[in-house]
Amino acid sequence: MRPLTDEETTTMFEKLSKYIGENIKLLVDRPDGTYCFRLHNDRVYYISEKILKLATNVSREKLVSVGTCFGKFTKTQKFRLHITALDFLAPYAKFKVWVKPGAEQSFLYGNHVLKSGLGRITENTAQYQGVVVYSMADVPLGFGVAAKSTQECRRVDPMSIVVFHQADIGEYIRSEDTLT
Amino acid sequence: MAACSIEDVLAKAEKDEAEKLKSITVVKELDLEFDLGNMLAFDKNPPDIREFRQKNKDDFLRSLARDNTQLLINEMWKLPTERVDEVIVAKLPEPTARLPREKPAPKPRPPTKWEEFAKLKGIQKKKKTNLVWDDVHKEWRRRWGYKRAKDDTKEWLIEVPETADPNEDQFAKRNKAKKERVAKNELNRLRNIARAQKIKVPGVGLAPTEQQSKSELGKAIHVAKMSTASVGKFQERLPKEKAPKNTGKKRKFQPLIGDFSSEKQKQLDILKIMDSKKPRLDINKAVNKQMREEDMESASKKKKGAGKKGRKGSFPGKKGNFPGKKGKGAGSVVKSGKNRKPRMKQGKR
Numbered sequence: 001m002r003p004l005t006d007e008e009t010t011t012m013f014e015k016l017s018k019y020i021g022e023n024i025k026l027l028v029d030r031p032d033g034t035y036c037f038r039l040h041n042d043r044v045y046y047i048s049e050k051i052l053k054l055a056t057n058v059s060r061e062k063l064v065s066v067g068t069c070f071g072k073f074t075k076t077q078k079f080r081l082h083i084t085a086l087d088f089l090a091p092y093a094k095f096k097v098w099v100k101p102g103a104e105q106s107f108l109y110g111n112h113v114l115k116s117g118l119g120r121i122t123e124n125t126a127q128y129q130g131v132v133v134y135s136m137a138d139v140p141l142g143f144g145v146a147a148k149s150t151q152e153c154r155r156v157d158p159m160s161i162v163v164f165h166q167a168d169i170g171e172y173i174r175s176e177d178t179l180t
Numbered sequence: 181m182a183a184c185s186i187e188d189v190l191a192k193a194e195k196d197e198a199e200k201l202k203s204i205t206v207v208k209e210l211d212l213e214f215d216l217g218n219m220l221a222f223d224k225n226p227p228d229i230r231e232f233r234q235k236n237k238d239d240f241l242r243s244l245a246r247d248n249t250q251l252l253i254n255e256m257w258k259l260p261t262e263r264v265d266e267v268i269v270a271k272l273p274e275p276t277a278r279l280p281r282e283k284p285a286p287k288p289r290p291p292t293k294w295e296e297f298a299k300l301k302g303i304q305k306k307k308k309t310n311l312v313w314d315d316v317h318k319e320w321r322r323r324w325g326y327k328r329a330k331d332d333t334k335e336w337l338i339e340v341p342e343t344a345d346p347n348e349d350q351f352a353k354r355n356k357a358k359k360e361r362v363a364k365n366e367l368n369r370l371r372n373i374a375r376a377q378k379i380k381v382p383g384v385g386l387a388p389t390e391q392q393s394k395s396e397l398g399k400a401i402h403v404a405k406m407s408t409a410s411v412g413k414f415q416e417r418l419p420k421e422k423a424p425k426n427t428g429k430k431r432k433f434q435p436l437i438g439d440f441s442s443e444k445q446k447q448l449d450i451l452k453i454m455d456s457k458k459p460r461l462d463i464n465k466a467v468n469k470q471m472r473e474e475d476m477e478s479a480s481k482k483k484k485g486a487g488k489k490g491r492k493g494s495f496p497g498k499k500g501n502f503p504g505k506k507g508k509g510a511g512s513v514v515k516s517g518k519n520r521k522p523r524m525k526q527g528k529r
Contacts (some may be wrong), residue, residue, distance in 0.1 A: 080485040
């Protein structure tokens with residue numbers, strides 16, 4: 001486990017800012033305690049200082065996970081968000097998409113959100129903007145990327161993709177063994 | 181009949197046996213010449229041509245070779261033998277016949293640059309005596325090398341020449357001159373070798389080759405960039421230039437549990453820089469905004485026109501259609517489908 005380098009921090013923040021914009025500041029600077037990002041096995045964990053100190057007692061090989069996994073760095077040093085980061089993305093999300101109850105299941109199986117399943121969408125969403133997907137009951141289901149801007153969404157036919165799927169809470173069951 | 185056949189068989193067997201154990205004595209008209217060092221035998225007898233033609237040629241040659249080999253082995257048995265570990269060993273004498281060499285004779289070494297020059301000028305080597313009289317030590321000493329006569333490296337004092345700088349170290353100067361001469365000589369030697377083998381004369385550092393690989397080019401760029409007075413510190417960089425690999429610099433990370441407040445400050449600084457890099461005018465956003473305004477305008481126009489004709493709420497409210505901005509509750513959120521009631525009320529008004 002080690003702190004991120006400046007480069008790694010920048011790549012991770014750039015990815016995070018696609019979903020929560022300048023709200024990253026609220027993650028870094030928290031009034032309720034010190035929280036930090038740590039790299040372990042190429043994965044970035046968001047940990048409170050207290051738990052971090054406790055985790056130092058565990059040897060590197062034995063440590064599977066600590067705190068919240070935000071995502072991982074690929075071998076080419078790109079950052080991929082994991083579904084486990086949803087707990088911190090959802091409250092600060094700038095752009096949201098609500099999915100109709102009928103399309104919820106399809107999304108949770110890992111499919112893209114079609115226009116027919118789109119309940120609501122935040123206005124002014126640009127194309128390829130990172131969005132958090134909610135059910136109509138405001139339960140965060142996952143996140144993805146807007147395939148169309150809000151304006152275009154009005155005109156497209158009901159079978160076209162509106163949000164590209166990136167991660168959903170169904171992964172907790174589907175890829176249980178690889179999530180940390 | 182039977183006895184006859186038995187005799188025949190016996191005779192044949194005897195004959196075969198005799199064939200196998202051919203006598204070790206071979207008679208030749210002329211004695212063979214032997215070179216036991218090379219285990220060679222020269223047979224000067226002319227071959228029996230008639231027999232060679234009539235008989236099976238292979239058999240004839242084979243029997244001839246056998247006989248001659250037998251003679252050679254007989255000769256070898258005449259040498260003094262001794263027994264070493266159950267093996268009988270004989271020492272062969274020096275070979276007498278001179279064999280031709282396997283490889284062609286080596287070519288003469290191509291002349292060095294000096295040799296060429298000397299030949300051109302007609303300079304000839306003069307043989308100098310190896311030993312010279314040394315007046316200081318009162319003995320004969322070698323002209324060159326260790327313990328040579330008039331050894332100028334062993335002087336305890338050097339007179340400073342009038343023209344020279346008095347603060348200059350004459351010993352160091354002499355040492356340096358010697359080292360330079362040695363280096364120059366070595367370079368000339370390598371040049372001569374390169375010239376002889378028709379290779380390009382090696383330069384110093386990274387010599388340019390015809391086809392440089394990507395890594396070689398990268399290294400050359402790195403070396404060139406570092407070759408400034410400030411060791412490349414103020415050198416301009418290309419937009420996506422990568423740092424050179426394997427420069428011997430080890431990556432170093434911050435401690436796992438270090439100063440949390442400074443870490444936080446650093447991250448906030450990064451965020452600030454990221455924020456400042458964002459363009460002030462997001463073209464996509466601006467275009468979208470413009471499009472929305474146009475939509476709203478056209479929608480309101482339609483509504484007005486419809487109102488004149490007396491149709492109520494003529495907005496084509498199919499499912500999945502996105503009406504523009506909603507009534508009070510919606511905020512910045514666009515709803516589709518069912519929440520159409522507020523608009524209907526507006527229409528009535």
